[in-house]
Amino acid sequence: MRQLLWLAALSVAPSMTLAQSASDGPELNGMRVSPTIPLKIYNPAGSVRVLAWDHDSVSVHGATRPRGFFFGRNPGALKFGVNEFMFGVEEPRGVDTARAAHFTVYVPRHSQVAVKTATASIDATNVGGLFYTVSGQIQVRGSAATIDVESMSGNVDVNAGASWLRARTSEGRLLIRGDVQDVDASTIDGAIDVATSSIFRGRFQSVNGDIRFAGTPLKAALFEFSNHAGAVDFALGRETSSVFELSSVSGAIENGYSDLRPVAATPHSMRLRVGGGDAQVTVRTFKGPIRLRPQR
């Protein structure tokens, strides 16, 4: 009988909801919501930690209840027949500086969140939706259907499984890892680092930031890289099977595969087949260099 109880407990364990921890602080507010409810979360300064759980409710935790805290349905959205939930901290007016508030938020696994901050960092786990900050850091982990990340000057680290990822930064560094499939990423000055071999379709662009790809393109993958002044750098895995179309107006093109001769080459362009040539990778730069080399 005792064994059966243990087995029952073990079988339940994986589907158990995420336990709230004491370090989250007391619950500031909580409410039952529908499992797919859109949630808007605002916090100008401090941090927001968003975690998915298997309850149809929202639970907001924090050490203290910050000034300007609000929590409830969005009356503006209700007017349009949208049942939307919003909470967070109001931005101070005038010359007041926002005080740092730190939240941990538990949301239904399939809810679509929109988190917006000014300087506050965002850390999301197993939650999909939009994550926006002006200068905070963003980290997205776990898995979600779609992830949309935007930052002006903060760094972004996506280490998640998602069928679709859109990521934008201006000066911040953008790091893409995990099991993402369809990726559209761009920066102005920030570097883009792609360290995953799971992408089926990817578009990466920057103005001045370097773009680095380390991995093995999937067979039948389709990539497009474009950069104005930054470099585009590939460190490719041994199993790479791809055709590379490389071109630059005035940047250098370096082929680090000493044993591979380009199929076609001019001073400003090169067509190179690595392995069987299954994937298709197009790279265009204006004056940034393009480098291709095998991973050591």
Add this chain to the structure above:
Amino acid sequence: MNAQRHLTEAERHDAADGSLAPEQQATVDEHLAQCASCTDDVARVRNFMTRVRDDSTHLDVDLWPDIRSRIEREKIVQLSATTGEMPAVGRRPVGRWLALAAVGAAAALILVVALPRGKGNEVGPTTADPMSPEVQLVVDSTREYEREATILLNELELRRAMIRPQLRSSLDHDLRAIDDAILELKEAIARDPNNPGLRRLLASSYRQKVDLLKRVGG
């Protein structure tokens, strides 16, 4: 809300344009009765909206020429000569939606066109046919992006004072970086007009500009 919690941005705007839900009206009125800060804000928004909506209202000073000259100074492409009238702010933005729809269509086209087709790439000196249909599509979508960027820039200029300083300086820096890139690309295209690779890079730069402006605008 209560005495401690001010009206949200949405509530202030709804109060100003009289579109509060009936169940909210009483509590908002109650708050306004005891909160001078929110009352001032609502009055300010109401006043602003009245001025913007009322086509017959003319400002004593025509601000548009100054705004326009500021935009012009930071732009690569000059606005076409117009009467110098104020843009139709506050009217239903039909033109903007049409432009957005057109950009959407153009974006779809550019995706089709920009994806690799197994041909050689063409950023280097031109070898392509003069203005092939493929290139024409890229040119068209560039124009749409450019038009949308202009609309967004104009809107942003009107709201510039409301943008937080840190964001504003970051935006200015980024716009300068993109505009420098656009300028270089345009000069290169002027020397090599039939180079499809250059045109794709230009479309890509405009797309980034639109993205950036939307990011800040949103």
